[in-house]
Amino acid sequence: MxxxxxxxxxxxxxxxxxxxxxxxxxxxxxxxxxxxxxxxxxxxxxxxxxxxxxxxxxxxxxxxxxxxxxxxxxxxxxxxxxxPLIWGIHVAANSSYKTISDIENSKVAISRLGSGSQLMAYVNADNQGWETNNLQFEIINTIDGAVEALTKGTADYFMWERFMTKPLVDKGIFRRIADCPTPWxxxxxxxxxxxxxxxxxxxxxxxxxxxxxxxxxxxxxxxxxxxxxxxxxxxxxxxxxxxxxxxxxxxxxxxxxxxxxxxxxxxxxxxxxxxxxxxxxxx
Missing domain, CATH: 3.40.190.10 (Periplasmic binding protein-like II)
Structure with a gap:
């Protein structure tokens, strides 16, 4: 075998x-x-x-x-x-960010360099007409790291598969402000x-x-x-x-x-x- x-x-x-x-x-x-x-x-x-x-x-x-x-x-x-993968765009539940335009110049949590969460941050920025060179990243490794980063404010938003992240939304840890489906x-x-x-x-x-x-x-x-x-x-x-x-x-x-x-x-x-x-x- x-x-x-x-x-x-x-x-x-x-x-x-x-x-x-x-x-x-x-x-x-x-x-x-x-x-x-x-x-x-x-x-x-x-x-x-x-x-x-x-x-x-x-x-x-x-x-x-x-x-x-x-x-x-x-x-x-x-x-x-x-x-497509439906990426939810999440902020901390108590964050002042309410809409996708609010997060334009803020810091995005990503699992690691070259990850889907980083690449889709570029896709989303491009969709919104933002300057992609201005994106700032905080490496958080896992979804638990994202919870910590958004709660402490070391990062401002986090993109992850919408349904897997929904329990965190239901618990009042994250708030989802938009979705970004992959174009493939x-x-x-x-x-x-x-x-x-x-x-x-x-x-x-x-x-x-x-x-x-x-x-x-x-x-x-x-x-x-x-x-x-x-x-x-x-x-x-x-x-x-x-x-x-x-x-x-x-x-x-x-x-x-x-x-x-x-x-x-x-x-x-x-x-x-x-x-x-x-x-x-x-x-």
């Missing part, structure tokens, strides 16, 4: 992986898939792919595209979630080049298993209640999230890669575009 290491955020999007692992669906195909939760998010997973600490990452599209262009020896093998599919599956070269059939098997799981995921009886319990969510919030979320079983195409890279280039997040073959490998 071949051991393959995989990493992803501890969020509702990744429950299909956990259910497939628990049901021994990979094991039945002679694959020992070892999952690691990465609460720090995309920047940390890029680092793990580079170091060989993980073989596969279920990762934000814009973050891994940026890192592959910067030299990460990995490829995107498939889109995982087709729908939010999650992709990336694999280290060495693993792709040495074990292409194993990667194909892993994709086949997870694709079967995501195709029928919404049909699992009481899946809304399972998700609500596991992720400390209200059932009606999970129902709304499920209605907005579409998993994918398809590769990333040239048109979508161009869209992502053009925006990253425009925002000066990357200084050159990678070719399709440098960034993507369909299995």
């Amino acid at each position: 071949k051991t393959i290491k995989i990493a992803g955020v501890p969020e509702h999007f990744n429950l299909p992986w956990h259910l497939a692992i628990e049901n021994k669906e990979f094991e039945k195909q002679n694959v020992d898939l070892e999952w690691t939760d990465v609460p720090e998010g995309t920047g940390k997973m890029c680092q793990m792919l580079r170091s060989g600490e993980t073989d596969i990452a279920v990762i934000l599209t814009e973050g891994i595209v940026k890192d592959i262009v910067a030299g990460n020896a990995s490829k995107i093998v498939q889109i995982y979630v087709q729908s 599919p939010c999650f992709v599956i990336a694999v280290r080049n060495k693993v792709l070269e040495e074990h292409p059939e194993i990667i194909k098997t892993i994709l086949d298993v997870i694709n079967k799981k995501t195709e029928t995921f919404k049909d699992i009886p009481n899946i809304d209640k399972v998700l609500a319990t596991k992720f400390n969510q209200k059932t009606q919030d999970i129902e709304e999230w499920l209605s907005l979320t579409e998993w994918s079983q398809k590769p990333l195409d040239q048109e979508m890669l161009n869209k992502v890279q053009n925006q990253l280039l425009q925002l000066k997040i990357i200084d050159k575009k990678g070719t399709f073959d440098e960034v993507v490998k369909a299995i």
Whole structure:
């Protein structure tokens, strides 16, 4: 049996992986898939792919595209979630900031440099017509760090997936002042080049298993209640999230890669575009 290491955020999007692992669906195909939760998010997973600490990452599209262009020896093998990620823009509950225009020149909390929370701060600033060169960042590592930074005032706002952050809004710790959806599919599956070269059939098997799981995921009886319990969510919030979320079983195409890279280039997040073959490998 071949051991393959995989990493992803501890969020509702990744429950299909956990259910497939628990049901021994990979094991039945002679694959020992070892999952690691990465609460720090995309920047940390890029680092793990580079170091060989993980073989596969279920990762934000814009973050891994940026890192592959910067030299990460990995490829995107498939889109995982087709729908956009809805980033909530949050401030401390007692903050004086009421609207999105209020936070234009304030400091944004980000999990780490190169993270989705940093890249989407640029996208949001561009959407609002702000000068992106003026963005100021406070590195907070995890959502707990964001709570501390916003509460103490060392940062002013924090962008994170809206539904995972909602319990903090419900508790009166954060207040959400706006949303910022990604202009592209939010999650992709990336694999280290060495693993792709040495074990292409194993990667194909892993994709086949997870694709079967995501195709029928919404049909699992009481899946809304399972998700609500596991992720400390209200059932009606999970129902709304499920209605907005579409998993994918398809590769990333040239048109979508161009869209992502053009925006990253425009925002000066990357200084050159990678070719399709440098960034993507369909299995």
